[in-house]
Amino acid sequence: MSNLWLDFEKPINELENKINELIGIIGKEEELKKLRKEVDSVKKKVFSNLSRWQIVQLARHPKRPYTLDYVKRIFDDFMELHGDRTFRDDPAIVAGIGAIEGKTVILVGHEKGRDTKEKIKRNFGMPYPEGYRKALRIFKLAEKFNIPIITMIDTPGAYPGIEAEERGQSEAIARNLKEMATIKVPIIVFVTGEGGSGGALAIGVGDRIYMLEYSTYSVISPEGCASILWRDSKMAPKAAESLKITAKDLLSFGIIDDIVPEPLGGAHRDVSKMAETIKSKILKTIDELQSIPVSELINQRIDKFRKIGKYKEK
Amino acid sequence: MFFKKKKPLTGKKKDIPEGLWLKCKKCGEILYKKELDNNLWVCPKCGAHFRISSKIYINLLFDNGEIEELDVDMESIDPLGFPKYKDKLKNSKAKTSLKDGVISGKAFIGGFPVAFAITDFSFMGGSMGSVVGEKIARLIRFGREQRLPVIILTSSGGGARMQEGIFSLMQMAKTSAELALLSKEGIPYINILTHPTMAGVMASFASLGDIIIAEPEALLGFTGPRVIEQTIRQKLPPGFQRSEFLLEHGMIDMVVSRKEIREVLISLLRMFNYAGFKSRAS
Numbered sequence: 309m310s311n312l313w314l315d316f317e318k319p320i321n322e323l324e325n326k327i328n329e330l331i332g333i334i335g336k337e338e339e340l341k342k343l344r345k346e347v348d349s350v351k352k353k354v355f356s357n358l359s360r361w362q363i364v365q366l367a368r369h370p371k372r373p374y375t376l377d378y379v380k381r382i383f384d385d386f387m388e389l390h391g392d393r394t395f396r397d398d399p400a401i402v403a404g405i406g407a408i409e410g411k412t413v414i415l416v417g418h419e420k421g422r423d424t425k426e427k428i429k430r431n432f433g434m435p436y437p438e439g440y441r442k443a444l445r446i447f448k449l450a451e452k453f454n455i456p457i458i459t460m461i462d463t464p465g466a467y468p469g470i471e472a473e474e475r476g477q478s479e480a481i482a483r484n485l486k487e488m489a490t491i492k493v494p495i496i497v498f499v500t501g502e503g504g505s506g507g508a509l510a511i512g513v514g515d516r517i518y519m520l521e522y523s524t525y526s527v528i529s530p531e532g533c534a535s536i537l538w539r540d541s542k543m544a545p546k547a548a549e550s551l552k553i554t555a556k557d558l559l560s561f562g563i564i565d566d567i568v569p570e571p572l573g574g575a576h577r578d579v580s581k582m583a584e585t586i587k588s589k590i591l592k593t594i595d596e597l598q599s600i601p602v603s604e605l606i607n608q609r610i611d612k613f614r615k616i617g618k619y620k621e622k
Numbered sequence: 623m624f625f626k627k628k629k630p631l632t633g634k635k636k637d638i639p640e641g642l643w644l645k646c647k648k649c650g651e652i653l654y655k656k657e658l659d660n661n662l663w664v665c666p667k668c669g670a671h672f673r674i675s676s677k678i679y680i681n682l683l684f685d686n687g688e689i690e691e692l693d694v695d696m697e698s699i700d701p702l703g704f705p706k707y708k709d710k711l712k713n714s715k716a717k718t719s720l721k722d723g724v725i726s727g728k729a730f731i732g733g734f735p736v737a738f739a740i741t742d743f744s745f746m747g748g749s750m751g752s753v754v755g756e757k758i759a760r761l762i763r764f765g766r767e768q769r770l771p772v773i774i775l776t777s778s779g780g781g782a783r784m785q786e787g788i789f790s791l792m793q794m795a796k797t798s799a800e801l802a803l804l805s806k807e808g809i810p811y812i813n814i815l816t817h818p819t820m821a822g823v824m825a826s827f828a829s830l831g832d833i834i835i836a837e838p839e840a841l842l843g844f845t846g847p848r849v850i851e852q853t854i855r856q857k858l859p860p861g862f863q864r865s866e867f868l869l870e871h872g873m874i875d876m877v878v879s880r881k882e883i884r885e886v887l888i889s890l891l892r893m894f895n896y897a898g899f900k901s902r903a904s
């Protein structure tokens with residue numbers, strides 16, 4: 309993991325290298341203790357003061373846990389379910405049925421893939437229409453058997469390609485937005501990494517929307533925005549500031565319901581701890597939502613989106 | 623006869639741009655503007671559809687060009703403090719005499735009352751920020767409460783309006799949720815897609831019609847062709863993402879010339895009427 313430090317983590321990296329050199333050397337115990345204290349305080353300082361662009365980098369970190377990393381740790385039992393029953397199985401979206409502490413739960417999430425081969429197979433987490441259609445099929449399955457739904461969002465966006473357009477990328481996304489609004493079971497949404505525009509929202513309509521501390525959610529990528537605004541994708545850091553795409557931003561706008569805290573240094577530094585936090589959030593929220601009558605749940609869900617928007621009227 | 627064919631309606635004089643002559647982008651023919659206007663801004667030689675304002679659409683779609691406009695006073699603010707957004711809004715307002723990118727309200731088509739909205743490309747590309755999203759959502763609700771067929775015509779190249787960030791993205795969910803409720807009430811929803819309708823608009827309310835009509839050769843899709851070309855590093859086939867391409871791929875019901883859209887709408891409304899759909903107001 310040591311070769312995967314981000315630029316702004318350099319002071320932490322240097323201290324940890326020093327610590328590694330001293331481990332096990334007799335007579336250096338005091339110095340080691342001091343350094344460990346120091347690295348802790350430097351970490352806290354760096355991570356309490358991240359710019360939006362630094363958070364983008366954490367959200368896209370190559371070691372960032374993906375949906376299946378969480379599934380392995382959160383579920384006691386899980387079976388992946390495949391295919392949209394129409395065209396093919398899109399590996400950029402994973403779906404399945406599983407159990408968490410005796411509760412049956414349906415999960416749908418983007419999956420980016422870890423190594424090069426898997427990334428290509430999963431199209432870097434960029435779904436085709438059939439990915440969204442698989443998601444919808446599984447949502448309907450959940451509704452039929454009264455099973456709560458968890459979704460995990462982590463995508464650069466819906467795939468921009470010829471076949472995606474031929475098969476109706478717009479229609480697939482639009483239909484999910486419409487159908488998810490009135491699905492008769494609780495839907496809990498976690499933005500775990502990159503919330504890339506319509507391709508993210510297409511599995512993002514729910515009763516509770518949570519963002520991991522260092523995740524992002526945006527109408528356009530900072531690079532895309534920078535290209536349009538300043539004709540220079542290198543202005544992405546500035547675009548990230550303008551777009552206001554962090555969990556803190558979205559909470560302050562009243563768009564998400566809560567921020568899920570990450571382990572110090574980001575989710576990838578302690579995946580088990582991150583999974584544990586998500587798991588307890590899931591269990592608590594399911595209890596909360598299952599106590600609401602279904603018709604009321606749907607009213608509240610639609611109302612939540614109705615209220616989003618800033619404008620003036622005379 | 624249930625309805626009378628009227629003389630073709632034309633745009634008002636004040637909506638005709640400066641200068642007397644215009645060159646057709648498709649066939650190169652030099653056209654007299656007044657003649658073009660009389661022909662609903664369709665090239666008499668090659669049939670190319672020129673982009674027109676929401677005002678001209680109101681004239682050519684609705685009985686006597688009359689509407690009762692809703693939410694007239696709604697205006698955008700700058701929720702993110704986004705670079706240059708305030709100036710852009712100011713310039714667009716001055717240029718178009720619109721308050722934002724959509725007009726909505728109630729009108730009649732061949733005597734049938736409808737709830738309608740028309741997005742206008744000339745206002746920031748017809749993109750959807752909070753105002754467009756809210757007005758569309760309210761219009762759909764209005765249609766549900768009044769039991770009026772909802773007809774939405776789009777000319778929205780910009781998709782979700784970048785300058786309002788996440789607020790714009792969420793309008794996709796808001797408008798689609800209202801359509802879910804409309805659909806459960808069995809009220810017809812018709813889309814008319816015109817050049818161009820893309821991204822966040824196409825991936826929400828513009829793709830959810832019971833019937834989807836498109837003008838010929840309109841650019842319709844999720845990702846813009848330039849971005850697709852950059853991503854896949856190859857030239858796109860001719861006609862890609864045009865109305866006829868979507869028809870062929872099963873994404874829309876019909877491609878209809880601008881000159882015939884009104885008549886097609888009247889026929890559809892009549893058939894829904896015969897099938898038992900009754901507006902509260904009719």
Ligand SMILES: [Zn+2]
Binds near residue numbers: 668
């Ligand atoms: Zn021509």
